[in-house]
Amino acid sequence: MSIQARRVRERAERERLIVTTARELAESEGWDAVTTRRLAAEIEYSQPVLYSHFKGKDAIMAAVVVEGCADMAAELRAARTAAPDPQRALAAVGAAYAAFAERRPALYDAMFTHAVDLPFATPEAPPALKEAFGELREAVLPLAGDDNLETLTETFWSGLHGLMTLMRNGRLRREDHDERLALLISRFSG
Amino acid sequence: MSIQARRVRERAERERLIVTTARELAESEGWDAVTTRRLAAEIEYSQPVLYSHFKGKDAIMAAVVVEGCADMAAELRAARTAAPDPQRALAAVGAAYAAFAERRPALYDAMFTHAVDLPFATPEAPPALKEAFGELREAVLPLAGDDNLETLTETFWSGLHGLMTLMRNGRLRREDHDERLALLISRFSG
DNA sequence: GCAGGTTTGCTAGCAGTGCTAGGATAAAGA
DNA sequence: TCTTTATCCTAGCACTGCTAGCAAACCTGC
Numbered sequence: 001m002s003i004q005a006r007r008v009r010e011r012a013e014r015e016r017l018i019v020t021t022a023r024e025l026a027e028s029e030g031w032d033a034v035t036t037r038r039l040a041a042e043i044e045y046s047q048p049v050l051y052s053h054f055k056g057k058d059a060i061m062a063a064v065v066v067e068g069c070a071d072m073a074a075e076l077r078a079a080r081t082a083a084p085d086p087q088r089a090l091a092a093v094g095a096a097y098a099a100f101a102e103r104r105p106a107l108y109d110a111m112f113t114h115a116v117d118l119p120f121a122t123p124e125a126p127p128a129l130k131e132a133f134g135e136l137r138e139a140v141l142p143l144a145g146d147d148n149l150e151t152l153t154e155t156f157w158s159g160l161h162g163l164m165t166l167m168r169n170g171r172l173r174r175e176d177h178d179e180r181l182a183l184l185i186s187r188f189s190g
Numbered sequence: 191m192s193i194q195a196r197r198v199r200e201r202a203e204r205e206r207l208i209v210t211t212a213r214e215l216a217e218s219e220g221w222d223a224v225t226t227r228r229l230a231a232e233i234e235y236s237q238p239v240l241y242s243h244f245k246g247k248d249a250i251m252a253a254v255v256v257e258g259c260a261d262m263a264a265e266l267r268a269a270r271t272a273a274p275d276p277q278r279a280l281a282a283v284g285a286a287y288a289a290f291a292e293r294r295p296a297l298y299d300a301m302f303t304h305a306v307d308l309p310f311a312t313p314e315a316p317p318a319l320k321e322a323f324g325e326l327r328e329a330v331l332p333l334a335g336d337d338n339l340e341t342l343t344e345t346f347w348s349g350l351h352g353l354m355t356l357m358r359n360g361r362l363r364r365e366d367h368d369e370r371l372a373l374l375i376s377r378f379s380g
Numbered sequence: 381g382c383a384g385g386t387t388t389g390c391t392a393g394c395a396g397t398g399c400t401a402g403g404a405t406a407a408a409g410a
Numbered sequence: 411t412c413t414t415t416a417t418c419c420t421a422g423c424a425c426t427g428c429t430a431g432c433a434a435a436c437c438t439g440c
Contacts, residue, residue, distance in 0.1 A: 235389075236389060
């Protein structure tokens with residue numbers, strides 16, 4: 001009984017090790033460096049072990065995405081609750097979102113640009129995902145006026161996402177980032 | 191003299207064939223289907239021929255991107271010039287942009303999401319690129335007010351881009367697309 | 381018309397990818 | 411102690427982008 005319990009526990013630990021290692025490797029060297037061989041070497045197991053935990057590389061990335069969403073949700077929440085009023089809360093959340101995308105680009109890409117097999121805008125979405133989006137919604141809520149809250153939040157989110165992705169692969173000049181961010185927020189502040 | 195001219199011409203034609211075939215293949219089966227072997231078979235030449243025209247696969251994609259930008263610029267221009275007033279022109283350009291991204295998703299991805307080796311937000315950017323962005327700028331111009339035109343256009347563009355990319359890989363519910371688009375445009379119409 | 385040199389495009393192969401079948405090895409239960 | 415079961419690794423498949431080196435076709439000067 002206890003032996004089996006230990007094995008289950010060790011298995012769970014190894015699964016976390018895989019996900020954590022994949023995230024760290026992606027953040028330090030980019031997703032191109034995260035090959036199944038490299039990842040296996042990093043956790044000091046052979047390749048097929050990965051496939052006894054996950055269906056494939058995409059499933060590993062999906063697990064990383066969930067971890068990342070939890071992190072982002074926490075950062076957005078901190079930014080929002082520290083702000084003194086709704087206007088500044090929206091600005092703070094927008095800035096926190098941008099900072100997250102800048103600081104952890106590989107993680108951000110996995111979360112929102114790579115095609116990953118996870119339910120997003122549905123009730124079946126993982127809690128961490130809904131939590132992150134919920135933080136954005138809370139920030140938009142006081143300023144929504146007559147507009148539909150959900151849709152408005154999605155639109156604001158899209159603006160942030162567009163800013164970050166277009167800048168990150170050279171489509172926008174980096175110098176004007178702050179100005180663009182301010183412009184976007186001003187357009188959603190009333 | 192004339193013989194060499196013919197050879198140069200034939201070479202140029204083949205180069206166009208490569209780019210066109212790559213674009214068509216991507217549009218019909220996605221970029222994953224555009225392997226160098228497949229592309230070579232499609233143009234009925236061997237693989238190394240591709241490398242006598244382009245430095246690598248990325249360079250082929252870059253050429254497709256330029257083609258795509260020219261197409262998009264034309265469609266945006268048509269939408270803008272057909273509109274009766276600035277407000278509706280912005281809405282028309284936004285809708286045309288969204289329609290382009292919806293209709294030719296693979297091409298759109300190559301243009302704005304894939305990391306492709308092309309100068310974008312610089313004076314050295316290919317004319318077609320600047321032209322497409324210029325159409326957006328023209329649409330934003332009458333409604334810019336005191337805001338910096340270039341930066342405001344970039345921000346509006348980011349909004350459109352975010353909407354399309356997040357929707358296209360399942361992060362946003364498709365049903366609410368029109369509402370989101372209308373919301374975005376309303377926020378940039380005054 | 382014919383040798384010489386150049387251009388052109390092919391076959392074959394390299395190092396890498398995600399993923400999997402099969403057998404060896406270790407641990408568990410009788 | 412012996413058998414069964416779970417665990418994990420080695421080796422390999424089919425694919426990727428890319429390239430070295432050779433064969434054939436071509437143009438040129440005689």
